[in-house]
Amino acid sequence: MKILSEAEIKELEKMSVLCRGDILKMTTLAGSGHPGGSMSSIDMYLTVYKIANISPDNYKELNRDRIIVSHGHTSPGVYSALGRNGFFDIDEAIAYFRLAGSIFEGHIERMVPGVEWTTGNLGQGLSAACGMALAAKHLGAEYGVYCFMGDGEQQKGQVSEARRFAVKYNLDNLIAFVDYNKLQISGNISEVMPQNIKDEYIASGWAVLEIDGHNIKEIADAIYQAKKIARPVLILAKTVMGKGVSFMENKEVYHGKPLNEEQLDAALKELGLENDLEKYKEMRKQFVFDESAHEIFRYEVAVDTGFPKTYGTDVSMDNRGVFGNAITELVQINMAENNTPIIVFDCDLAGSVKTDKVAKEFAENFYEAGIQEHHTAVCAGAASVNGLVSFFADFGVFGIDETYNQQRLNDINDTNLKVVTTHVGIDVGEDGKTHQCIDYIGAMRNLYGFKVIVPADPNQTDRAVRYAAKEYGNFLIAMGRSKVPVIADKEGRPYYGDDYEFKYGKIDVIRDGEIPLFSYGSMLHRAVKVYDIVSNQGVNLAVLNVSSPFKLDLEVLERFKDSKIWFTYEDHNVNTGLGSILADFIAENGCGVKLVKFGVKGYSYSGKPDHIFELIGLSPEAVAAEIVKNLK
Numbered sequence: 001m002k003i004l005s006e007a008e009i010k011e012l013e014k015m016s017v018l019c020r021g022d023i024l025k026m027t028t029l030a031g032s033g034h035p036g037g038s039m040s041s042i043d044m045y046l047t048v049y050k051i052a053n054i055s056p057d058n059y060k061e062l063n064r065d066r067i068i069v070s071h072g073h074t075s076p077g078v079y080s081a082l083g084r085n086g087f088f089d090i091d092e093a094i095a096y097f098r099l100a101g102s103i104f105e106g107h108i109e110r111m112v113p114g115v116e117w118t119t120g121n122l123g124q125g126l127s128a129a130c131g132m133a134l135a136a137k138h139l140g141a142e143y144g145v146y147c148f149m150g151d152g153e154q155q156k157g158q159v160s161e162a163r164r165f166a167v168k169y170n171l172d173n174l175i176a177f178v179d180y181n182k183l184q185i186s187g188n189i190s191e192v193m194p195q196n197i198k199d200e201y202i203a204s205g206w207a208v209l210e211i212d213g214h215n216i217k218e219i220a221d222a223i224y225q226a227k228k229i230a231r232p233v234l235i236l237a238k239t240v241m242g243k244g245v246s247f248m249e250n251k252e253v254y255h256g257k258p259l260n261e262e263q264l265d266a267a268l269k270e271l272g273l274e275n276d277l278e279k280y281k282e283m284r285k286q287f288v289f290d291e292s293a294h295e296i297f298r299y300e301v302a303v304d305t306g307f308p309k310t311y312g313t314d315v316s317m318d319n320r321g322v323f324g325n326a327i328t329e330l331v332q333i334n335m336a337e338n339n340t341p342i343i344v345f346d347c348d349l350a351g352s353v354k355t356d357k358v359a360k361e362f363a364e365n366f367y368e369a370g371i372q373e374h375h376t377a378v379c380a381g382a383a384s385v386n387g388l389v390s391f392f393a394d395f396g397v398f399g400i401d402e403t404y405n406q407q408r409l410n411d412i413n414d415t416n417l418k419v420v421t422t423h424v425g426i427d428v429g430e431d432g433k434t435h436q437c438i439d440y441i442g443a444m445r446n447l448y449g450f451k452v453i454v455p456a457d458p459n460q461t462d463r464a465v466r467y468a469a470k471e472y473g474n475f476l477i478a479m480g481r482s483k484v485p486v487i488a489d490k491e492g493r494p495y496y497g498d499d500y501e502f503k504y505g506k507i508d509v510i511r512d513g514e515i516p517l518f519s520y521g522s523m524l525h526r527a528v529k530v531y532d533i534v535s536n537q538g539v540n541l542a543v544l545n546v547s548s549p550f551k552l553d554l555e556v557l558e559r560f561k562d563s564k565i566w567f568t569y570e571d572h573n574v575n576t577g578l579g580s581i582l583a584d585f586i587a588e589n590g591c592g593v594k595l596v597k598f599g600v601k602g603y604s605y606s607g608k609p610d611h612i613f614e615l616i617g618l619s620p621e622a623v624a625a626e627i628v629k630n631l632k
Helices: 006-030 035-051 072-084 090-096 125-139 157-168 197-204 216-227 261-271 277-285 319-336 356-361 373-383 396-402 404-412 440-444 458-470 521-535 554-559 578-589 609-615 620-631
Strands: 066-069 145-150 174-180 207-212 233-238 316-318 342-346 366-368 389-395 417-422 451-453 475-478 483-485 508-511 515-519 541-545 565-573 594-600
Touching: 006 035, 006 072, 006 090, 006 216, 006 261, 006 277, 035 066, 035 072, 035 145, 035 174, 035 216, 066 072, 066 125, 072 090, 090 277, 125 145, 125 157, 125 174, 125 373, 157 197, 157 373, 174 216, 197 207, 197 233, 207 216, 216 233, 316 319, 319 342, 319 356, 319 389, 319 417, 319 458, 342 356, 342 373, 356 366, 373 389, 373 396, 373 404, 373 417, 389 396, 396 404, 396 417, 396 440, 417 458, 440 451, 440 475, 440 565, 440 578, 451 458, 458 475, 483 521, 508 521, 515 521, 515 578, 521 541, 521 565, 521 620, 565 578, 565 620, 578 594, 594 620
Parallel strands: 066 145, 145 174, 174 233, 207 233, 342 366, 342 389, 389 417, 417 475, 451 475, 515 541, 515 565, 565 594
Antiparallel strands: 316 483, 508 541
C-alpha cells in the first residue's frame, strides 16, 4: 500500500480543485447530472485512487485492488478522478458526459476503464464489494476492495444484509466509505428517514472510523488504520454537499441539478479555474459513436464438466436432486484439477435446493447467506466477474421474482452467474400460490443477456447443469420440486441418454407427428401422456420439448409450418410463457397458424400438483380432451 508524502497530499488538494471544475463543466454541458454529491465525494475518490493498487496499466489484472462506487449517480466525480489519473482523456469525459452513445453515462458503467461495477440502483454496491472481497479470499489473492456509498442509501435493507455477510465471512479486505453529507433528494436524511449509521455498522460487527471527508491526510490515515484492523471497516466521512462553491454548499437542490452557464462562470471564478466550456461544446459536436467501446472485459474460465450421468427409465427422481449431484461433482473435479473454482451460494434452503451435499463435502466452496436474497444475488454475481463461476440456488419466487432487479443488474454487468431455481410453476407442493413461481419465463424474458434452460427430466438436467457451468454468461436453470420420470423414446430407452449432448436452443422431438404440442420442464412427461391419450383417438400429435424457450429452433418449427394449429402446455402464466413466445413467432413470420395455449390462468391452490392440475384444467386428460375438441 502506498504511503502518501506531504507533497503528494498537497498535489491531491490541488487536483481536487481541478476535479470540481470538471464536475461542474460536464454537468452544465450535459444539462443534467449530480454535481452536489460528486463534489462531496471527490476528495475521497482521489485519495483512494492514489493509494489503491489500481492504475491505467493494471486495471484488468486479477490482483489489482477493486473500487466500487455504489452511489453511481456521482459519476462526474468518478470520471474526473479516473481521468485525472490517466485512465482516459479527461476532456472526453467532460465533453461526452451523458451524450447518447458515449461510455460516460449518467451512472457509472463497467465498460469505462477503472470502473469495476455498473451501479445506479442504490443499496447494491456493498453487496458487490462483498462478492469481490470474497473472491479474493477464495482465490488466495492479495487485493483489497474499497466501497463508496451515499448516506441516504443506508436506508436500503440490502445494505444491512451485506453488512452481516461481510462480518460472517470476515471480509477484512473490505473498506467501505459513507459520504456523510446528511442530504438526499428530499432534504436532510434525519427528516427523510432517521437512521444511526455509525451504531448500525457497529452493531453488525464492523469497526467504524470517523473523519473529515475533505481532509486528504485524514482520509489517507484512516485507510492506513483500517488496513490494520482484522475485520470490515467503515470510514464515516463527514462531508459537505457542493463543497468548494459557496452558493452550492449544503444545498440539497444540487444533488441532481446542474448549474446554468452563468452560475458555472461564477463557480469557476470562485475555484480559480478557467471557463473553457466553449471548447467542450465544440468537442461534443464532433462525437463519433463507437459501439466497440461499450464492450465489457471478461476473464476466461476453464471448467471441466466431467462425464454426464445417465439415469434409467426405472428411475423417478427430482431434478433438483440431480442438480445437487451434478454441482457437487463439478466442484470436486475443478478443485482437483485447479481449474476455475466453482462456488455455491445458498439462502437457508440448502436441503430443499439440494446444495447441502456441497455444504457438507466442500464447505470452503459453499457460502450460506441466510434469508438475504437481495444481497446474495448481487454478491454471487459480483464474485463471478473475478475469476470464479458462481451458482446461486434458490426457490423460484425468491431467486427470480424477489430479486428481479438484482438479476437485472447482474445482466447489465455481464456476470457469469448460474441461477438455479427449484419449485417453479405449480410444482411446489402444498405451499400454495405465494410460492408458485408461474412467471419465471415472462420475468427473465425482459433480461437480454440471461439464457434460460428448463430441463425435462433427470438426464437432461444433469447435462444442462454441466453445460451452463462451462459457458460464460448468465443462466437460469429452472425446475420443479417433485420427482419426475425419465423421458423415454418410443423404444423405451432414455431419450436423454448416453449419446445425448445438450445444445442450447435445440427443440427435441420426443414424439413425432403432424400436430405439434410444445412443452418443457416437469410438464413434458404429462405432454407424453396427452400424446398417448389422443393417439388412441386417431390424433397424429407430436410432442416437442422446448427446453431453451428464449432461442427457438427454427429448423424444427419449419417442419410444422403447414399444421393449421399448434398447442402449448405449461404450468406457467398463460399470458407470458412459452405460448406467448410462440405467438410472437407466428405473428412475426406470418405462419397463419392457430395457437391454443394451455397454461395457468390465475393464482392457483395449495395441494399436490396433480390435484391442482385437475382443478385448473391442466391434467393430461383435460388437455387431451380440449385438443380433440379443437381439432373437430
